Amino acid sequence: MLSFRIAARFLKSSPGQSALIIAGIAVGIATQIFVGSLITSLQDDLIDSAVGSSPHITLTAADDDATVSGELAAAAAKDEPLISTAVPVRTLSAIFSSGEDSVPLSITGADAAGLDTIYKLSDRLVSGAYRLGEGEALVGAIFADKYGVAEGDTLELLLPSGSIAELEVSGVFDLGQATANERVVFIDAGSAAEALGLADDEYTAVQIQLSDVFASAEVAERLASDNDVEATEWQAENEQLLSGLSAQSGSSTMIQAFVLIAVALGIASTLAISAVQKTRQIGILKAIGMGDAAAGRIFLWQAALLGAGGTLGGIALGYGLIALFGLVPVPFSIRPEPSFIALSAAIGMTVALLSSVIPARSTSRLDPIEVIQNG
Amino acid sequence: MADLLVAEELEKVYGEGEAATYALKGVSFTLEQGEFASIIGQSGSGKSTLLNMIGLLDTPTSGQVLFDGENTTALGRKGRARVRNEGLGFVFQFHYLLPEFSVWENLTMPAQIAGRAITADAKRRALDTLALLGLDGLENKNANQLSGGQKQRVAIGRALMNRPKLILADEPTGNLDTANTAVVYELFRTINKELGTTFLIVTHDRKVAQQTDRILEVLDGELVQDVRNDYAR
Numbered sequence: 001m002l003s004f005r006i007a008a009r010f011l012k013s014s015p016g017q018s019a020l021i022i023a024g025i026a027v028g029i030a031t032q033i034f035v036g037s038l039i040t041s042l043q044d045d046l047i048d049s050a051v052g053s054s055p056h057i058t059l060t061a062a063d064d065d066a067t068v069s070g071e072l073a074a075a076a077a078k079d080e081p082l083i084s085t086a087v088p089v090r091t092l093s094a095i096f097s098s099g100e101d102s103v104p105l106s107i108t109g110a111d112a113a114g115l116d117t118i119y120k121l122s123d124r125l126v127s128g129a130y131r132l133g134e135g136e137a138l139v140g141a142i143f144a145d146k147y148g149v150a151e152g153d154t155l156e157l158l159l160p161s162g163s164i165a166e167l168e169v170s171g172v173f174d175l176g177q178a179t180a181n182e183r184v185v186f187i188d189a190g191s192a193a194e195a196l197g198l199a200d201d202e203y204t205a206v207q208i209q210l211s212d213v214f215a216s217a218e219v220a221e222r223l224a225s226d227n228d229v230e231a232t233e234w235q236a237e238n239e240q241l242l243s244g245l246s247a248q249s250g251s252s253t254m255i256q257a258f259v260l261i262a263v264a265l266g267i268a269s270t271l272a273i274s275a276v277q278k279t280r281q282i283g284i285l286k287a288i289g290m291g292d293a294a295a296g297r298i299f300l301w302q303a304a305l306l307g308a309g310g311t312l313g314g315i316a317l318g319y320g321l322i323a324l325f326g327l328v329p330v331p332f333s334i335r336p337e338p339s340f341i342a343l344s345a346a347i348g349m350t351v352a353l354l355s356s357v358i359p360a361r362s363t364s365r366l367d368p369i370e371v372i373q374n375g
Numbered sequence: 376m377a378d379l380l381v382a383e384e385l386e387k388v389y390g391e392g393e394a395a396t397y398a399l400k401g402v403s404f405t406l407e408q409g410e411f412a413s414i415i416g417q418s419g420s421g422k423s424t425l426l427n428m429i430g431l432l433d434t435p436t437s438g439q440v441l442f443d444g445e446n447t448t449a450l451g452r453k454g455r456a457r458v459r460n461e462g463l464g465f466v467f468q469f470h471y472l473l474p475e476f477s478v479w480e481n482l483t484m485p486a487q488i489a490g491r492a493i494t495a496d497a498k499r500r501a502l503d504t505l506a507l508l509g510l511d512g513l514e515n516k517n518a519n520q521l522s523g524g525q526k527q528r529v530a531i532g533r534a535l536m537n538r539p540k541l542i543l544a545d546e547p548t549g550n551l552d553t554a555n556t557a558v559v560y561e562l563f564r565t566i567n568k569e570l571g572t573t574f575l576i577v578t579h580d581r582k583v584a585q586q587t588d589r590i591l592e593v594l595d596g597e598l599v600q601d602v603r604n605d606y607a608r
């Protein structure tokens with residue numbers, strides 16, 4: 001391909017200019033990759049800490065006082081492939097008294113293995129063991145701290161029925177949220193059944209996590225109508241977080257767009273200058289018989305070469321920036337997604353090719369006589 | 376011999392209205408295959424304009440050019456580019472080499488544009504041409520590392536490489552010293568005799584014109600004289 005060889009030679013004949021524009025594209029693409037990956041990872045982290053260890057959907061009986069069966073959890077998990085875990089639970093409230101304070105607690109009772117799939121408690125223990133035998137309880141770190149409760153202590157709780165339940169603290173967890181760490185207590189399924197006066201297959205709710213957290217609204221709606229239950233989902237209760245995230249995504253997209261526009265203008269102006277510099281050569285090539293299309297393609301190839309060099313350099317530089325960011329002490333790391341990198345590369349190449357349209361056009365229109373006559 | 380080139384009533388007007396310049400005012404002549412002809416005339420008489428029309432580098436305002444039996448005036452840009460590549464060779468006062476490329480690459484550029492592979496045969500021909508031009512051993516040098524005379528000889532070599540039927544030269548030795556000038560015209564003659572290539576050479580130098588077989592004289596855009604020159608042979 002002659003046009004390609006000539007393009008490569010033109011670029012090689014002015015190495016400084018070529019290197020500058022490649023560096024320009026690389027910085028642009030690297031910025032795009034870095035900003036995009038940073039925001040995505042930051043948001044993933046925010047979402048993970050918001051709902052990573054709590055139910056995405058909670059199913060309760062349509063009728064307030066009724067209960068749901070354990071079957072519901074199994075049926076839901078079978079019907080909806082997006083459900084990663086569905087655990088039948090028994091929730092109740094209770095009051096803990098400590099001197100003058102009486103602390104309302106929110107109690108969730110379920111089997112230890114099921115709870116762990118939602119709350120990841122075994123990874124989040126501060127002290128004690130992850131164990132929920134008959135009459136055992138796990139309490140939050142703030143609660144433990146504030147009221148001097150530790151592993152092995154006995155916890156006395158006033159139940160809604162008016163009776164007192166005695167539980168032994170088996171461990172202390174840290175869910176990363178202040179409210180949860182102060183007010184949430186996990187107990188075993190049997191103790192909860194007893195406290196609520198429920199039979200073996202009676203539960204108050206089914207807690208569900210999804211593999212795609214943003215599918216919660218549609219999955220919740222389907223589950224509610226298919227099973228004739230009430231379904232509450234996390235997005236409906238976290239509108240503020242979500243609008244914050246979408247504002248953040250919006251500004252990140254805008255930054256990326258402006259960076260790409262700057263890159264496009266850079267390539268376009270460099271190619272325009274190059275087209276002017278090479279007018280003479282193009283005229284000569286046409287005089288000895290090169291066609292208009294082939295002459296225009298020279299600049300398309302130049303753009304493609306610059307775009308490819310700049311994009312590859314940009315990806316390398318982007319990964320470098322991300323690695324450098326890893327040295328900064330923040331609570332999350334940037335995980336560049338291959339699909340996003342591929343998208344950046346595609347955008348980089350497209351921008352480069354598009355910005356070659358004008359010089360390629362003016363080149364294909366050039367008449368050899370313009371060069372021959374003007375010496 | 377067969378007509379290689381027929382110029383019919385070629386007119387060229389630059390500009391419009393009051394500012395119009397009538398560079399060619401209806402020039403007609405015929406070149407036969409194998410001729411070695413020159414165009415002379417004063418500066419501004421229209422020699423280059425005529426040559427550029429014939430060379431399909433520019434289009435006439437009216438009239439037509441028939442080259443090798445084909446009416447080139449009817450051709451589009453693509454067709455004209457093809458004729459320039461395959462049928463014509465150009466030598467200008469200025470060499471017009473591509474400075475980014477080596478001597479060898481410049482020489483083979485017309486063949487590359489035609490999309491032809493450089494066969495062993497073409498390779499030998501290129502080397503022969505270099506030898507004929509006294510450029511042996513310079514093929515890998517960059518075009519802008521040569522002297523003015525060397526560059527001009529490479530440009531001549533490039534014009535010859537596709538073995539065109541007609542070579543158009545516009546003041547080909549204008550930038551050369553007497554010794555180099557003599558070499559170039561001897562070369563033209565050799566090629567004309569050995570390959571039967573037709574030459575049309577623009578010059579304002581009567582002494583140069585005297586060495587050609589036919590002298591066309593242009594004055595103010597008109598062909599005023601067309602003489603056979605038997606002394607030259």
Ligand SMILES: Nc1ncnc2c1ncn2[C@@H]1O[C@H](COP(=O)(O)OP(=O)(O)OP(=O)(O)O)[C@@H](O)[C@H]1O
Binds near residue numbers: 373421424
């Ligand atoms: N592009 C142009 N625009 C306007 N007028 C032009 C143009 N090119 C040539 N002319 C005019 O046409 C006439 C013929 O020019 P041409 O270049 O053919 O002369 P020439 O015989 O080659 O002269 P020289 O010996 O100086 O090269 C001149 O009057 C010139 O001014």
Ligand SMILES: [Mg+2]
Binds near residue numbers: 422423424545
């Ligand atoms: Mg002239």
